[in-house]
Amino acid sequence: MWWVGVVWRTPIRLTGSVLRVGLTGGIGSGKSAVAARLAALGAVIVDSDRIAREVVAPGSDGLAAVVAAFSDRVLAADGTLDRAALGALVFADGAARHRLEEITHPRVRARSAELFAAAPPDAVVVNDVPLLVEVGLAPTYHLVVVVRTAVATRLQRLARDRGMSRAEAERRIAAQADDARRAAAADVLLDNDGGLDDLHAAVDALWRDRLLPYERNVREHRVAGEPVVVRPEPDPTWPQQYARLAARIRHALAPADLRLDHVGSTAVPGLAGRDVVDVQVTVPSLAEADGPLAQRLADAGFPRLPGRWWDCPRTAVGRGRAGDEGGTGDDGWEKRWHGSADPGRAVQVHLRVAGSPGWRHALLMRDHLRADPDRRAAYLLVKRELAASAPAGVEADTAADPWFDEEYLRAEAWAAQTGWRP
Template identity: 75%
Template structure:
């Protein structure tokens, strides 16, 4: 089962995306619909809302007057938080029931308006954000919902802004064009990413990353890492350390478009336990076989580790599980920080990588492990650490 979080600001067209995904075969869990169900007449939820805000939020028929309630909570943050404390736990519980009832091979799309605001992004395999220019949203709210412009502006201001949503988005769908444009983008996403991703998660099949080409530096690599790291922390539980390592962790450095993540474990025995299953369920299945880091001089003992990789065909990622304080663990952090700190060594490193890719792209990664230049660079990094007092 693949769990997708769908969100977007009010008036963004999120419902149109949810409807299209449902038509393609997704199981859509609509949080807005659930939110209405849990405050229907006769429910405990409605009784608690009335107790908190008085019967001024009720209509003549005894049902909740959502416009009246909105006028209260969107103008008062403390009131909005009181409402959320009543409704959110009930919505989450009902949504969990619906997800549990979905088929094992389903793509389950949770349509959650406040997904970013309440910090739910790490609980999904993928977060899909629908983004639309604010003037377009205001026009839609006025035209389609008959909402007063001032009220529409208040509603938009009460939600996360575009920058915050975009930071949480694995996929950003812009909806400033036609409905046909939006449907086309959703169809492509379903075919090329969601369906294979679901199959990979269900079969615990990782996507082997391609390191045979170098991509230009991508300023969003850090944000992409942050989203992956949040999922890994959520899956791992506890307070295990997670770090961005490898070439994409060095700003301004061309690199294979692969996010390398280091997950620090107390021991490799811990990596072989239930943690491996939790990572697989979160979309990071374990790669079979024995894995180790290449030893650097003067150490000639293999540095054992465990390796998981992302199941998402749209975002190559590798998770290296290394024991805290081990030589391989320390080396990954040292080389990252050394290259971040020294532009000259960064340029030299890049040139060696380019030469390896140009001469033997299929074995460029193996060249990184065996080329003597990297032994020398390791010694330079150790000297830099001693001079600067660096600690991992």
């Protein structure tokens, strides 16, 4: 960001929700092997395929609805659902598949919610959902894990393990989201083109290094303390990562419909720097930010940093007094600040009041640098010079450099010349 925060800290310990992990992958990708390994490690598995069978079991209202929609030709001789017959109908007909989903998906979601609610408070609950991406469920989880496997490998597995013809396997694969769409929804990509030992090693590392500490942080409403990586080159996936985080935050804050913006260095194409995704949430007031919104963000994996925080630009307002516990923050722009409980993704969520100076400053600096390649290059050069001159292991304080005073004035001049508005 282009300023520093000032805080005094007070102990805080709240009770959070269970960690919700969405697991998906294309048919034949090996998703079930990942689920089995996670179960062996201690995860609670909520298997949507299994639930999908339960909701259309003999005597269920789900089976009655399926028969009403597709006739009794989808019933086997013993009164159970003939899944092969039903599959032949729906995989060849998009409208038929949609009718089936309207019957089964609400029932699967309701049963899944029951199983989530029954999990122990310290559980890592993994929801194994084949169509997670297709039905738009990604924002409902703390983390989405996608198992990715080459199509050629999947075709071989479907022929070997399920006895499918190549034509049938290709039809099933084509009926699902493609690899690019699944990758866009993934917080974690597990490649499964190797052997089972390789897959198990990747799952074990994910469990040990990310899921277990993430669960603890969510439960305790604690911000992850992992060091932030400083990238020498920009990451082209930062906007995509922001999109996933923003969707998750919007889901958490519903029914409130608040403006979200990608701000900070990762919002400016071509800028390198700290690998932190900054999200600005526009709130009507700080009182609103202190209400139920704070709890919803914490439960979604974005706990509030305790104490009082404010943005302290050098220009126009003056710097704040770092570490002054008796200070009021009157010399800065007060906000609420949330971090990420996920040790694998550093995030800063800034809750700023609509129209406030800090809110406007974040948007102005972002848009100014996006619009002017020369100023963007100059900004990057200054950041690199500061980083090179900082002591080993110490992050450079970019907001303390006089260059940023001048850049703020340039940004204001640019706004006046172009008629920019937030």
